[in-house]
Structures are given as structure tokens and as C-alpha cells.
Amino acid sequence: MNATAAPIRRQIHPPPVPPSPFPYNPGSMLSVQDLNLEAVGYLLSRATELEGMDPLVRDRILLKRRIALLFYESSTRTRTSFELAAKALGADTTLVSSLSSSIEKGESLKDTGLTLRALGAEAIILRHNSSGAPWLLEQCTHLPVLNAGDGMHEHPTQALLDLRTILQRLRHGADQVDAGTLAGVTITIVGDILHSRVARSNMLLLPRLGAEVLVCGPTQLLPEVTATMGPGIRIERDFDAALRRSQVVMMLRIQAERLAGLQLDLEEYKADYQLTGQRLASLAPEAVVMHPGPIIRGLEVTAGVADGPQSAILDQVSNGVAIRMAVVERALLAQEGRV
Amino acid sequence: MSSLVIRGGHLIDPSAGVDAPKDILLKDGRVAEIASPGKLKSANGAEALDATGLTVAPGLIDIHVHLREPGQGYKETIASGTAAAAAGGFTSVAAMPNTTPVNDSPETTRWMLAPERNATVRVFPIAAATRGSKGEAVNDFAALKAAGAVAVTDDGHPILKDGIMRETLAAAARVGLSVIQHAEDTRMTKGASMNAGPTAFKLGLRGMPVEAESSLVERDIRLVTELRDARVHLHVAHTSTAAAVAAVRQARRNGLRVTCEVAPHHFLLTEEHVGLYSTNAKMNPPLRSAADRDAMIEAILDGVVDAIATDHAPHATHEKEVEFENAPNGITGLETALGLCLRWLHREWKVPLGRVLSLLSAQPAALLGLKGRGTLAVGSFADVVVFDPKAEWTYQAAQTRSKSRNTPFDGWSMQGKVRWTLSEGRIVYTGE
Numbered sequence: 001m002n003a004t005a006a007p008i009r010r011q012i013h014p015p016p017v018p019p020s021p022f023p024y025n026p027g028s029m030l031s032v033q034d035l036n037l038e039a040v041g042y043l044l045s046r047a048t049e050l051e052g053m054d055p056l057v058r059d060r061i062l063l064k065r066r067i068a069l070l071f072y073e074s075s076t077r078t079r080t081s082f083e084l085a086a087k088a089l090g091a092d093t094t095l096v097s098s099l100s101s102s103i104e105k106g107e108s109l110k111d112t113g114l115t116l117r118a119l120g121a122e123a124i125i126l127r128h129n130s131s132g133a134p135w136l137l138e139q140c141t142h143l144p145v146l147n148a149g150d151g152m153h154e155h156p157t158q159a160l161l162d163l164r165t166i167l168q169r170l171r172h173g174a175d176q177v178d179a180g181t182l183a184g185v186t187i188t189i190v191g192d193i194l195h196s197r198v199a200r201s202n203m204l205l206l207p208r209l210g211a212e213v214l215v216c217g218p219t220q221l222l223p224e225v226t227a228t229m230g231p232g233i234r235i236e237r238d239f240d241a242a243l244r245r246s247q248v249v250m251m252l253r254i255q256a257e258r259l260a261g262l263q264l265d266l267e268e269y270k271a272d273y274q275l276t277g278q279r280l281a282s283l284a285p286e287a288v289v290m291h292p293g294p295i296i297r298g299l300e301v302t303a304g305v306a307d308g309p310q311s312a313i314l315d316q317v318s319n320g321v322a323i324r325m326a327v328v329e330r331a332l333l334a335q336e337g338r339v
Numbered sequence: 340m341s342s343l344v345i346r347g348g349h350l351i352d353p354s355a356g357v358d359a360p361k362d363i364l365l366k367d368g369r370v371a372e373i374a375s376p377g378k379l380k381s382a383n384g385a386e387a388l389d390a391t392g393l394t395v396a397p398g399l400i401d402i403h404v405h406l407r408e409p410g411q412g413y414k415e416t417i418a419s420g421t422a423a424a425a426a427g428g429f430t431s432v433a434a435m436p437n438t439t440p441v442n443d444s445p446e447t448t449r450w451m452l453a454p455e456r457n458a459t460v461r462v463f464p465i466a467a468a469t470r471g472s473k474g475e476a477v478n479d480f481a482a483l484k485a486a487g488a489v490a491v492t493d494d495g496h497p498i499l500k501d502g503i504m505r506e507t508l509a510a511a512a513r514v515g516l517s518v519i520q521h522a523e524d525t526r527m528t529k530g531a532s533m534n535a536g537p538t539a540f541k542l543g544l545r546g547m548p549v550e551a552e553s554s555l556v557e558r559d560i561r562l563v564t565e566l567r568d569a570r571v572h573l574h575v576a577h578t579s580t581a582a583a584v585a586a587v588r589q590a591r592r593n594g595l596r597v598t599c600e601v602a603p604h605h606f607l608l609t610e611e612h613v614g615l616y617s618t619n620a621k622m623n624p625p626l627r628s629a630a631d632r633d634a635m636i637e638a639i640l641d642g643v644v645d646a647i648a649t650d651h652a653p654h655a656t657h658e659k660e661v662e663f664e665n666a667p668n669g670i671t672g673l674e675t676a677l678g679l680c681l682r683w684l685h686r687e688w689k690v691p692l693g694r695v696l697s698l699l700s701a702q703p704a705a706l707l708g709l710k711g712r713g714t715l716a717v718g719s720f721a722d723v724v725v726f727d728p729k730a731e732w733t734y735q736a737a738q739t740r741s742k743s744r745n746t747p748f749d750g751w752s753m754q755g756k757v758r759w760t761l762s763e764g765r766i767v768y769t770g771e
């Protein structure tokens with residue numbers, strides 16, 4: 001052994017991570033990351049076109065085509081707006097929910113998906129309590145799968161309708177977007193970030209248009225690792241400081257069903273993070289107030305704020321139908337090369 | 340009287356310090372004679388294998404496999420698991436007790452060893468440390484050892500209570516058995532399905548912190564220290580974190596009998612390989628960060644790691660084709676271990692071939708006290724692997740001899756192709 005040779009930490013060239021095979025179907029929307037800015041702009045402008053179209057013309061677009069809604073979790077807004085969107089394009093829809101179906105008897109997601117395909121479903125809109133379930137469903141069926149919310153992971157159509165709402169309020173409803181569209185805009189997302197798929201999809205979408213995203217909440221609901229989600233995301237634990245800088249504030253519900261034993265003092269939470277009329281008036285009198293719903297009035301927001309003039313909460317709901325028309329149309333027409 | 344000659348090969352027997360062209364005569368299940376090429380004295384009339392250009396080494400030993408019998412034969416049987424072992428060059432496998440029922444009795448241990456199981460290679464049962472692996476009542480280790488158990492563990496159900504773990508270590512030491520701990524403080528990993536960190540957050544999955552592993556390793560080492568009994572042997576199964584390896588390294592410096600193993604997936608893959616919810620990248624301990632993966636490689640290079648063990652954990656396809664959070668933990672590993680170790684440890688990271696083979700044979704044999712295994716010294720068991728160290732090939736999970744195909748290494752290129760595997764003198768696998 002050479003006496004001068006020090007132990008050298010070897011150069012490690014590890015095996016590479018294989019590329020992702022997803023999406024299998026060009027019509028699928030599993031994550032907001034599946035969309036480049038051009039595709040985002042297309043969906044925004046198509047939503048506006050479809051919204052303004054004569055209903056009797058519009059309903060020929062997907063006339064009699066079959067779309068299944070597969071819901072493993074309860075939902076009001078997302079389910080209804082997807083259903084209305086599909087029907088507005090003339091499609092037949094069918095709803096399968098985990099209660100009142102063979103899912104209760106133990107049928108797997110794969111078998112449920114294959115069954116729906118055999119029944120003629122040409123696309124499946126999936127809401128599921130497990131993160132990643134839409135990827136499994138797409139891999140098993142190769143159908144266009146629209147992610148209507150998977151566990152704590154993503155809710156891509158929510159991010160698109162939130163974006164449409166923000167553009168209406170701050171950019172006169174512009175529907176062409178680029179990396180500077182939201183430059184100079186600060187958007188604060190407040191509350192249960194850890195368990196929120198809405199927060200994740202928005203954190204992955206809004207900074208790509210130039211927005212600065214502040215995330216705000218206590219450490220149990222907003223771990224430090226959140227800042228690693230992507231560029232343009234910063235943690236600001238002081239709600240008042242965040243509000244002072246914000247043009248948009250998105251309030252989130254505390255997801256009691258996903259807390260998994262986490263103890264939270266709700267009175268303390270309200271004192272620190274509740275959006276009250278007083279807070280809003282003194283710190284962000286111009287800011288747009290958003291909430292993906294369902295709202296727990298008196299917890300994350302007061303009733304006055306939810307119903308107040310700065311609230312865009314019901315605009316978000318209405319925008320859900322327009323955005324989902326564009327997304328459902330793309331689901332079926334993308335594989336035919338028609339969008 | 341059956342005899343067999345392996346001629347023309349290059350013998351690597353790390354524990355005997357042999358690394359040279361040798362002919363070997365196997366007789367009645369034992370190594371009878373080793374000589375320079377063409378110089379065997381008593382080989383007349385014996386059947387011969389031509390090993391020209393091939394490496395001849397002690398049969399490989401995997402001290403961490405799940406053969407799933409009794410009770411879970413749809414995942415694997417002792418017959419199918421040992422057939423996969425033979426195809427991978429393994430001649431000895433130590434079988435974990437998380438079967439149905441749990442192997443916590445001499446009867447089950449004997450059942451596993453019965454000839455009716457049709458094992459292709461030698462099986463060494465590892466018995467449960469506590470009744471039903473519930474971590475409450477310590478089993479009768481003397482009776483389990485007499486029935487054939489080579490170690491005790493509650494693998495998958497780590498012993499959390501200090502008192503029970505202390506009693507387990509002391510009782511096992513009295514009868515000369517090792518205690519193997521799957522180090523995971525399960526109070527810190529409830530509902531978690533991958534490594535805690537940025538990737539888990541991004542995927543919306545609950546994470547297992549590295550401290551869940553390292554804190555239990557540290558606790559166990561403290562118990563070994565307190566027992567002050569040189570016979571106590573703690574073996575840490577499938578270490579996956581830098582902190583756990585550091586604790587083992589320090590324990591060894593302090594003169595304690597603490598050993599550890601690393602699985603190929605933990606020195607090759609990271610949490611990034613979970614990709615978009617690939618359940619074939621879900622195991623426990625989970626794939627960790629790149630820094631932890633690099634620490635596993637470093638630990639192999641600097642000698643803290645005593646064995647490479649696969650944690651071969653077959654699951655049926657329908658069990659893995661589910662939501663990531665609902666999928667069972669584990670991947671198969673017996674057929675890919677040698678090919679991966681030679682491709683990466685040896686070729687890429689320049690670990691000498693003899694050291695790689697030692698980690699796969701001589702050292703695990705010593706660790707569990709498997710006499711006459713892991714070496715080809717005259718008189719030892721004729722457990723032999725003959726392989727082409729240069730051959731490159733692609734692993735096809737569809738061709739596996741295991742009943743299950745849950746591997747992240749499907750389609751990976753491997754180095755070193757097994758030509759023959761011999762268990763106690765019998766050819767149990769012949770490759771192309």
C-alpha cells in the first residue's frame with residue numbers, strides 16, 4: 001500500500017432514474033405538470049369559447065360519448081361541475097361512488113376501471129383518497145384519466161380554475177399566458193398546506209407564470225419541506241405580514257379527515273390564521289379572497305369575509321364548469337389529434 | 340459415491356485466500372480436493388464440468404429472504420423461492436419468520452426443513468424472537484435452535500419494548516443465537532409509505548423519517564452495551580440510513596458484536612425511483628435520499644457492512660397493482676443480487692471481486708455461524724457457484740423462477756452470468 005495514498009471517497013455514478021412512462025393517453029390530466037404553458041393557455045381560452053357558445057351547438061361536440069365519474073370521496077363542487085361540463089358538451093355521464101357500488105364489496109381500482117372501460121366509458125374522472133391513484137388507473141386502462149383530486153397530492157383542474165379566477169380579477173380575464181403573466185403578483189396560501197392537494201397543484205402552477213407564492217400556517221400543517229416543492233415558493237408564518245404583501249389570499253380548510261392523530265388547538269389557530277373582516281380591511285383591503293371549498297365558516301374565514309365584496313369564492317365555482325368543459329373536451333379529442 | 344470435477348476455472352475463495360486457476364473435486368457433497376489445473380490426484384472417472392474462462396466461488400448465502408411458507412404459497416413457496424435462489428447463484432438462504440402462522444415454534448421450523456418442501460438449496464430458518472412476533476413474550480430459543488433455527492428476529496414487527504429486547508438479546512446469547520432486528524420505531528412511521536422528505540411531500544405521501552431507523556439501532560446498541568456479555572450478537576437487518584450505519588460503526592469501535600447488512604436496492608436506488616407511485620419501489624425500509632444511498636456504498640467500501648442480503652420479498656401481482664399506500668412492502672431479489680453487485684460494486688465502484696463475493700458468502704456464513712458454508716476449503720460443503728464474470732445480460736422478470744415478479748430491476752443490465760449452481764455436490768441450476 002502506498003503510504004501517501006489517503007482514502008479517497010470514490011466518485012459515485014449511480015444508476016439513472018428511468019424516465020416516466022406517463023401519461024399513457026394524451027387526453028389525460030393527472031398533474032398540472034403534464035401541462036406546459038401553451039397547453040394552459042389553450043385550456044383557458046377554450047374555456048372562454050365554450051362558455052360563450054350556443055348550448056345547442058356546444059352539445060354536439062361530445063354528443064352521446066360516454067364519460068364515467070368515479071368518486072371514492074364525497075364532493076359537491078368538483079363532481080357537479082365535471083358532470084355539468086360533460087353534459088354541456090353532449091356527453092353521457094355516469095357516476096360511480098365508493099358507497100353504493102361494488103367497491104364496497106372489495107373490488108379493486110384496477111377492476112373497477114376495466115369494468116367501466118368495458119361498459120364503454122371513453123374517459124374516467126377520478127376522485128380518490130389515495131395519492132397517486134389516477135396514475136394507477138391510467139396505467140391499467142390506458143383511457144384518458146382526469147384527476148379530480150387524489151389524496152394529499154394534486155387537484156389540477158382546481159389550479160386551472162383558480163388561475164382563471166385570478167386572471168379575471170387581476171388581468172381582465174386574459175387567457176394567453178407566459179412566464180411573466182403574473183409577475184409582481186403575490187399569492188398567499190393559508191392553512192393546512194400539508195394535507196392539501198389544492199395547495200400542491202397551485203404551488204406547481206402559479207410560479208410558472210411568474211407569481212410569488214407565500215405559504216402560511218403553523219409547522220404541524222406547513223412543514224419546512226414545503227419550500228422544496230419548487231421555485232417561487234416561500235414560507236411566511238406570520239399571517240399579517242403575508243397579508244400585507246398579497247394581491248390574492250387563498251384560504252384552506254383544516255382537513256380533519258387527514259389529520260391522522262395530529263393535535264391542533266383550534267382557538268389558537270383561529271387567533272393566528274383566521275381571515276377576519278378586520279384583518280382584511282387593515283392589511284389587504286384590495287386583495288382577492290379565494291377558497292376552494294368546502295368552507296367551514298367561523299374557522300378559517302368569517303362569514304362576513306366569505307360573503308364580502310373581496311370574495312371570489314363563487315366565481316371559482318362558476319369557473320370550475322368552464323375549465324372542466326375544456327379539460328373534458330381535451331380528454332376525448334386529444335387522442336384523435338383534434339386539439 | 341457421487342463425484343464431480345470442475346475443471347479449468349478460476350477459483351476465488353475469499354476466506355481461504357485463494358484467487359487462482361484451480362481444479363476442484365467434489366465428492367459425496369463435500370469438497371474433496373483442490374489442485375492446480377490438471378493436477379487433481381483422484382479425479383479419474385468423475386463427471387466433469389468445463390469451467391474454462393469462468394469463476395468458481397463458494398455458493399452465495401442470503402441471510403434475509405422471505406420464502407412465504409407456511410401459509411402464503413400464492414406469493415412464493417420454499418420450492419419456488421429456493422429455485423430462484425439457485426438461479427441467482429445462492430446455495431443457502433435464511434428464511435424470515437413472518438409466515439402464516441409465524442414461525443415461532445420448533446414444529447414450524449421443522450416443517451420448513453422437511454424434505455416434502457422440495458427445497459432446491461439449503462434453507463436455514465430464522466425463528467421469531469417473541470410469541471407470534473407480538474413483542475410481548477420471548478420464545479424458547481434452545482428448543483428453536485435444536486429444531487434448526489439459526490437466529491431469531493421479529494422482522495417487520497420490531498421489538499420496541501426495552502425490557503423484551505434486553506431479554507431477547509440475553510436469552511439468545513445463552514444458546515448462541517444471533518438477534519436480528521428490523522430497526523424501525525413504528526411509532527414514528529404510522530401511515531407512512533415511503534422515505535420522509537421532499538419527494539414524499541411532493542407525492543402527497545406520509546413519510547418514514549430516518550430517525551425511525553437510527554433511533555432503534557441506537558437503542559439496541561445501548562442494550563448490548565449494558566448487557567456486558569461478549570456472547571451477545573446484534574445484527575441490524577437491511578440498514579438504509581447513514582445514521583444507522585454510523586451507529587454500527589461506532590459500536591464496532593467500542594468492541595461490541597454488532598453487525599449489519601445492506602440490500603442491493605439500498606445501495607443502488609433512491610426515493611426518486613418511486614417515480615410516479617411505482618409499487619415495485621415500495622419496501623420497508625424505504626428507498627432513501629441520495630445521501631443515504633451514498634452512505635451505504637461508502638459503508639460497503641470501508642468494511643462496516645458485513646453482508647449483502649436481498650430481503651427477497653415476493654408479492655403477487657394483484658397485491659402490488661393497487662394504490663401505492665395500500666401496496667405491501669417488498670421486492671424480489673435473489674436472481675438479481677449477483678448481477679447487480681458485479682455490475683455496480685465491482686465494475687462501477689471498483690470493489691475487488693473477492694470482496695464482493697465475500698460479502699455474499701464467507702461473511703454472511705460467519706455471521707450466522709453456518710459451519711462449512713461460504714468457503715470451498717477441503718472438507719466443506721460442496722456449495723458452489725460457477726459464473727462468467729464478464730458476461731452482460733438483461734434481467735427479465737417475466738422469466739423468473741420465483742412465483743412473483745415484483746422487482747424494480749426488470750430490464751436492468753446485469754454483469755456476471757451464473758453457469759452452474761451446485762448445492763452439496765448436486766447441480767441445482769444450469770444457465771446458458
